Amino acid sequence: MAMVSMTLFLRTEMHRDNITDGGVYLGALFFTVIMVMFNGMAELSMTIARLPVFYKQRELLFYPAWAYSLPTWILKIPVTVTESAVFAVLTYYVIGFDPNVERFFKHYLVLLLVNQMASALFRFIAATGRNVIVANTFGSFALLTLFALGGFVLSREEIKKWWIWGYWLSPLMYGQNAIVVNEFLGKSWSHIPPNSTEPLGVQLLKTRGFFPHAYWYWIGVGALGGFILVFNLCFTLALTFLNPFEKPQAVIVEDSQSNEPGDENGRGIQLTNYGSSRKSSTGIGEEISEANHNRKKGMVLPFEPHSVAFDDVMYSVDMPQEMKSQGILEDKLVLLNGVSGAFRPGVLTALMGVSGAGKTTLMDVLAGRKTGGYIEGNITISGFPKKQETFARISGYCEQNDIHSPHVTVYESLVYSAWLRLPPEVDSDTRKMFVDEVMELVELNPLRQALVGLPGLDARAAAIVMRTVRNTVDTGRTVVCTIHQPSIDIFDAFDELFLMKRGGEEIYVGPLGHHACHLIKYFEGIEGVSKITDGYNPATWMLEVTSSAQELALDVDFAAIYKNSDLYRRNKATIKDLSTPAPGSKDLYFPTRYSQSFFTQFIACTWKQRLSYWRNPPYTAVRFLFTTFIALMFGTMFWNLGSQTKKQQDIFNAAGSMYAAVLFLGVQNSSSVQPVVAIERTVFYRERAAGMYSAMPYAYAQVLIELPYNFVQALIYGVIVYTMVGFELTAVKFFWYLFFMYFTFLYFTFYGMMNVALTPNQHISSVVSSGFYSMWNLFSGFIVPKTRIPVWWRWYYWACPVSWTLYGLVVSQFGDVKDTLETGQTVENFVKIYFGFKHGFLGVVAAVVIGFGALFAFIFAISIKVFNFQRR
Numbered sequence: 001m002a003m004v005s006m007t008l009f010l011r012t013e014m015h016r017d018n019i020t021d022g023g024v025y026l027g028a029l030f031f032t033v034i035m036v037m038f039n040g041m042a043e044l045s046m047t048i049a050r051l052p053v054f055y056k057q058r059e060l061l062f063y064p065a066w067a068y069s070l071p072t073w074i075l076k077i078p079v080t081v082t083e084s085a086v087f088a089v090l091t092y093y094v095i096g097f098d099p100n101v102e103r104f105f106k107h108y109l110v111l112l113l114v115n116q117m118a119s120a121l122f123r124f125i126a127a128t129g130r131n132v133i134v135a136n137t138f139g140s141f142a143l144l145t146l147f148a149l150g151g152f153v154l155s156r157e158e159i160k161k162w163w164i165w166g167y168w169l170s171p172l173m174y175g176q177n178a179i180v181v182n183e184f185l186g187k188s189w190s191h192i193p194p195n196s197t198e199p200l201g202v203q204l205l206k207t208r209g210f211f212p213h214a215y216w217y218w219i220g221v222g223a224l225g226g227f228i229l230v231f232n233l234c235f236t237l238a239l240t241f242l243n244p245f246e247k248p249q250a251v252i253v254e255d256s257q258s259n260e261p262g263d264e265n266g267r268g269i270q271l272t273n274y275g276s277s278r279k280s281s282t283g284i285g286e287e288i289s290e291a292n293h294n295r296k297k298g299m300v301l302p303f304e305p306h307s308v309a310f311d312d313v314m315y316s317v318d319m320p321q322e323m324k325s326q327g328i329l330e331d332k333l334v335l336l337n338g339v340s341g342a343f344r345p346g347v348l349t350a351l352m353g354v355s356g357a358g359k360t361t362l363m364d365v366l367a368g369r370k371t372g373g374y375i376e377g378n379i380t381i382s383g384f385p386k387k388q389e390t391f392a393r394i395s396g397y398c399e400q401n402d403i404h405s406p407h408v409t410v411y412e413s414l415v416y417s418a419w420l421r422l423p424p425e426v427d428s429d430t431r432k433m434f435v436d437e438v439m440e441l442v443e444l445n446p447l448r449q450a451l452v453g454l455p456g457l458d459a460r461a462a463a464i465v466m467r468t469v470r471n472t473v474d475t476g477r478t479v480v481c482t483i484h485q486p487s488i489d490i491f492d493a494f495d496e497l498f499l500m501k502r503g504g505e506e507i508y509v510g511p512l513g514h515h516a517c518h519l520i521k522y523f524e525g526i527e528g529v530s531k532i533t534d535g536y537n538p539a540t541w542m543l544e545v546t547s548s549a550q551e552l553a554l555d556v557d558f559a560a561i562y563k564n565s566d567l568y569r570r571n572k573a574t575i576k577d578l579s580t581p582a583p584g585s586k587d588l589y590f591p592t593r594y595s596q597s598f599f600t601q602f603i604a605c606t607w608k609q610r611l612s613y614w615r616n617p618p619y620t621a622v623r624f625l626f627t628t629f630i631a632l633m634f635g636t637m638f639w640n641l642g643s644q645t646k647k648q649q650d651i652f653n654a655a656g657s658m659y660a661a662v663l664f665l666g667v668q669n670s671s672s673v674q675p676v677v678a679i680e681r682t683v684f685y686r687e688r689a690a691g692m693y694s695a696m697p698y699a700y701a702q703v704l705i706e707l708p709y710n711f712v713q714a715l716i717y718g719v720i721v722y723t724m725v726g727f728e729l730t731a732v733k734f735f736w737y738l739f740f741m742y743f744t745f746l747y748f749t750f751y752g753m754m755n756v757a758l759t760p761n762q763h764i765s766s767v768v769s770s771g772f773y774s775m776w777n778l779f780s781g782f783i784v785p786k787t788r789i790p791v792w793w794r795w796y797y798w799a800c801p802v803s804w805t806l807y808g809l810v811v812s813q814f815g816d817v818k819d820t821l822e823t824g825q826t827v828e829n830f831v832k833i834y835f836g837f838k839h840g841f842l843g844v845v846a847a848v849v850i851g852f853g854a855l856f857a858f859i860f861a862i863s864i865k866v867f868n869f870q871r872r
Contacts (some may be wrong), residue, residue, distance in 0.1 A: 001035055001774050002090040008793050011096030016188060022204035027783040028095055029179050030152045035774055036111050039083060040118025044135050045763055047126035055244050065239035073232050080115040084108060098186030106182050113224035114175040120231035127238035130245035132675045133618040137626050140668035146172040148637060153656040155209030155649060163637050171227040178220025180210050301434050305345030305476045306382045309578040313339045313377035315365050335361045336504040342578050348473040349480040353500035359482045364872060367397040369689055371872055383581030390588040392691030403682050404452045405608060407615040411448045414438060419604045420692040421595055442468040466490045491539040507546055507558035510567050526561060528554040594693060601693040605701035613705055619676050620709060626668060631717045634661060635724025642727035645819040645827050657725060658809040659782040662744055662802060667773050669745055670752030677753045678762040685870045699861035706749050714742035727813055736812035743849045744805045750856035757863035776802040786836040801852040807837050808845040815839030
């Protein structure tokens, strides 16, 4: 931004002949202060990201709040010293500010204090808001208040008496006065122009409502120092007295399935088998009778059971650079080393192993969720080679860190999933019956109307979860679960075990038996392995005796022992059988990639987005409240200024109201939509991988749902501000005003969405966005009019969306007004000469503003389709 501003306000283009020239220097100084202040907004997301850890440590009495806030302040000082120095050193002499070295250091001191003040202010707002969306909203409000009452957008003489207190309380006003006094009372501005008795610098300060006294520099510096202390103190107080924004609420569910004593502690819950044929297996090849699957649970819709067999599966990734630097010569790091196994209908398999054994990696490979690496080996579904497109249609994958849209209910989530995953020939009534049955099957009816929420939702007692998994298996479906250290009861609910060791090799694949008798018999048969004591948990014993330390102590390789066992040979025979299609069976085939048509996908995605937005008050309600508040604030601040067309300053004030509103409400829209879209994108990755829908219907639904919310926002703002500011009350001018505000809000919102789609996460998108906000601010046509922008930068003026909005708003209101100003020229002429705005160009401006919204929405949709920042 320093490079941009020094080439925009290049000294060869900057003259000191009259007050208009001074206005361009004033714009350069204003932008310098605003730029440094905007940098402080980065504190918001960073402070909020750290708050959960702070609250946890505060509750555990690690330290008092001041011990946390003081280092945060101190550590920011070298950063602000460097930031301000870079900006001041690069811009001061190139722009052509007063060349006195003392004035340079005084200029630098103001920037340093403004930077520190802004950092402290936004830390305080973050600690008070405690939620990204709420803090962003109040951060934008704080910036806007300081911005509008800083003395540049609206001159001091024009500020209404009921708002003058805000002027005196604005830190930006003190910084702005200090920096302009430092410049315009310098030698460069001391010459007295013709027909005048005062130096040009003093004249300029008086004309624009600044104080023309040298002592105002030190008043400004002292006030900024005071604000830094106050905001840091407020930050400390907020950390001391406020609690987390949202406390996690556990859902207590009355368990109707069991009346066993001890239920209230989550123990003694019976893992009921609804008519299951499960019995103690005597061998890996034992089949379960299909006749016993003819039961009511989970059978509203018929389904075909499928087995999954995989033989000699290898998964490797490129060797990390850190490991190569430690002397490892191999090009690839092997995470799964020749793993083989089979999962069958009606058989519940536990996938276990120490941390790093490759359990999740194996699940990801089998589910087709890996986005990188190298996969080798054979995977078959009921004997046919696995194709990811068809497998996604018949499988479900519940991940360890599963995420769903946080503002829809449990029931609505299942309805949505069924809508998109069941075949189109299933009518809505049958679909709802199926959803109801699934709700009952997995015991979610007590949570039917509970919002899913973000990670942290109570997952209920492990035993209840296991019972619902058991119920699912007993419908004849094929289920495999990764589980860490289960209790004896839970471990006994499994039929088979797939045990892995570090390095991605299997060491036991086979039946568990009653109270894990087959597993115990297998490992006790290995020389040196200690016997299990009575009552000891077989799962814990198994993990202990097969640990790496035990392998070293016993000098054995459990993987090699398994590969030489009868169990391994029986498993290989089973895998071979299951890898051959049964006579008369057909490979999975679907005529289309997705279950539903493009239009149905779009309708379903829109339905879910509508619910998500409606139930998200921190985003939707806060946005409307913020807009209403800003509208009333602007209406009272710029009261009746729209009808005054006697002085040039009147036009500047009216244009200033438009410029400030567009920039700040727009930035607020853009920044507040980013966390919403970032969360939904994570959900989108999971749902697209599950084959629910393609990228474009999802993206179009996300775009569509914003249209009515932005319209209501534009209507609220337009009606309040238009009447209170006193713009000309004609239908044509009012609708032009509403038109430009609506499409401006839209393109800012779509720009925020586009930025999330183009970047890996919300933090990077907010940093990238803020750079563009600064550029749009600078080239909006208000700080420096188009007519004074050097020819080498004028192309960016035409590429800047905000400049087109300001063009449209100003020219639709004043571009045809014939009133005469104090200079003798008409308002129409002044707008044309000073701003370069022509009324006849209004139609083109309108089309371009619509075009920016369409362009950003289109790039968002394409980016969602093309880019996948999920790495696994």
